[in-house]
Amino acid sequence: MPTAIEFFKFLPKTNCGECGQATCLAFAMQLANQKATIDACPYVDGGAKEKLEESSAPPVRAITIGSGDRAVSMGGETVLYRHERRFVNPTAFAISISDTCSAQEMEQEVSKYLDMAFERVGTVFNIDMFVLRDDSGDPESFRTAAVRLRSLTDLPLVLESSSADVLSSAAAELRDVRPLIYGAGQDNIEAMVAVAKENSLPLALIGNDLDRMAEMVEVARKGGVEDLILDLGSSSMKHILESNTVARKVSLRRTFKGLGYPLMNLVGSGPAAMMKASLAVMKYSSLVVFDSLEAQQALPLMTLRQNIYTDPQVPIQVKEDLYPISDPGEESPILFTTNFSLTYFTVRADIEKSRQPVWLQVVDTEGLSVLTAYAAGKFSHEHVATALQASGALDRSKGPIVTPGMVAKLSGKLEEALGRKVMVGTMESSALPKFLKNLRQ
Numbered sequence: 001m002p003t004a005i006e007f008f009k010f011l012p013k014t015n016c017g018e019c020g021q022a023t024c025l026a027f028a029m030q031l032a033n034q035k036a037t038i039d040a041c042p043y044v045d046g047g048a049k050e051k052l053e054e055s056s057a058p059p060v061r062a063i064t065i066g067s068g069d070r071a072v073s074m075g076g077e078t079v080l081y082r083h084e085r086r087f088v089n090p091t092a093f094a095i096s097i098s099d100t101c102s103a104q105e106m107e108q109e110v111s112k113y114l115d116m117a118f119e120r121v122g123t124v125f126n127i128d129m130f131v132l133r134d135d136s137g138d139p140e141s142f143r144t145a146a147v148r149l150r151s152l153t154d155l156p157l158v159l160e161s162s163s164a165d166v167l168s169s170a171a172a173e174l175r176d177v178r179p180l181i182y183g184a185g186q187d188n189i190e191a192m193v194a195v196a197k198e199n200s201l202p203l204a205l206i207g208n209d210l211d212r213m214a215e216m217v218e219v220a221r222k223g224g225v226e227d228l229i230l231d232l233g234s235s236s237m238k239h240i241l242e243s244n245t246v247a248r249k250v251s252l253r254r255t256f257k258g259l260g261y262p263l264m265n266l267v268g269s270g271p272a273a274m275m276k277a278s279l280a281v282m283k284y285s286s287l288v289v290f291d292s293l294e295a296q297q298a299l300p301l302m303t304l305r306q307n308i309y310t311d312p313q314v315p316i317q318v319k320e321d322l323y324p325i326s327d328p329g330e331e332s333p334i335l336f337t338t339n340f341s342l343t344y345f346t347v348r349a350d351i352e353k354s355r356q357p358v359w360l361q362v363v364d365t366e367g368l369s370v371l372t373a374y375a376a377g378k379f380s381h382e383h384v385a386t387a388l389q390a391s392g393a394l395d396r397s398k399g400p401i402v403t404p405g406m407v408a409k410l411s412g413k414l415e416e417a418l419g420r421k422v423m424v425g426t427m428e429s430s431a432l433p434k435f436l437k438n439l440r441q
């Protein structure tokens with residue numbers, strides 16, 4: 001990624017302000033921080049624009065598998081370490097299903113994984129994709145199984161076979177939902193590129209050797225397939241660590257263009273798969289394929305993934321809304337807090353401990369905690385009043401409104417703004433159970 005000064009060299013330096021920035025230098029800084037695109041300046045000439053677009057394209061190509069709301073984006077990464085900026089697209093988890101399983105077995109398998117969902121700090125996690133594996137060796141059986149799998153789920157699919165003949169009719173049948181073709185090795189690359197090109201589909205390339213992989217990338221690109229994902233092998237943890245790290249490093253340094261694509265790992269099943277998958281999540285894999293996965297294995301992996309892929313510059317937030325706790329009614333108190341996840345879940349847990357019915361209003365403070373948000377002017381009585389009115393809280397309850405004790409100062413102005421009784425709550429959330437029980441008496 002070019003620096004602000006490198007971007008600045010290509011800008012007209014007239015400081016006209018049409019890009020929304022006061023000066024060309026300010027715009028160059030926005031470009032370097034990926035907060036603006038070069039299109040926002042109408043005065044950059046075509047040649048310079050092309051150069052800038054090329055040099056500012058992410059070093060790991062961004063690709064999409066699937067279609068519609070459930071499509072999975074991969075790649076687009078720009079850093080080696082999360083703290084340098086952020087990782088962009090979380091690793092997708094996929095489950096492999098054989099094309100030889102019966103209709104009933106496939107239905108059971110798919111529904112088992114679709115039901116596997118976990119909620120953690122306000123986000124729900126599921127399996128992201130399914131892989132249809134060619135065990136039959138028969139094009140018609142594979143096509144029939146692909147159509148059946150598609151009818152059972154709208155998650156993105158991977159069509160896996162070493163035979164282009166087996167893959168081609170299934171790829172044509174499902175091309176509208178953009179499955180990944182897996183995959184091309186040295187022996188079948190021309191035929192696989194032809195299938196991917198004919199159906200405008202992304203293609204996985206398979207090979208352990210980085211130099212040979214770069215050569216295959218060249219063959220695929222010359223054949224007209226640009227959306228690639230690379231399987232550099234998953235035989236051991238050492239191999240995953242070395243191959244994935246080298247591929248990411250050389251792509252970011254732009255010293256070796258051929259490997260700038262999302263990576264994938266096939267990890268199998270059982271405890272060894274867990275270890276490999278953990279490493280793959282931490283070390284740059286965009287897609288991890290399991291032969292099977294139990295809920296107790298999926299939960300820690302999805303938690304790890306969430307931790308690696310959250311933006312370190314953006315606090316985890318919950319949605320601004322009115323949250324009913326313990327079936328509140330029209331006499332129940334209304335408490336409010338900020339949308340910083342850690343604050344919300346702590347307050348919520350303490351309210352639940354009290355077993356008292358409460359309406360909890362979350363106010364959007366851009367993820368700041370109570371005192372920080374108040375100091376930053378994002379948790380004023382106006383913000384709280386607007387949130388209470390927008391959520392309908394004031395119509396649903398005539399009970400007292402309770403401010404967090406740390407922002408007791410809000411109570412007077414809030415009472416005035418709402419024309420309703422406002423009480424001061426506890427300094428610490430942990431004191432809420434006792435406070436709420438006393439309030440009830």
Ligand code: SF4
Nearest residue numbers: 015016017019024041
């Ligand atoms: S629109 Fe272009 S020329 Fe005008 S200030 Fe922005 S970068 Fe500079």
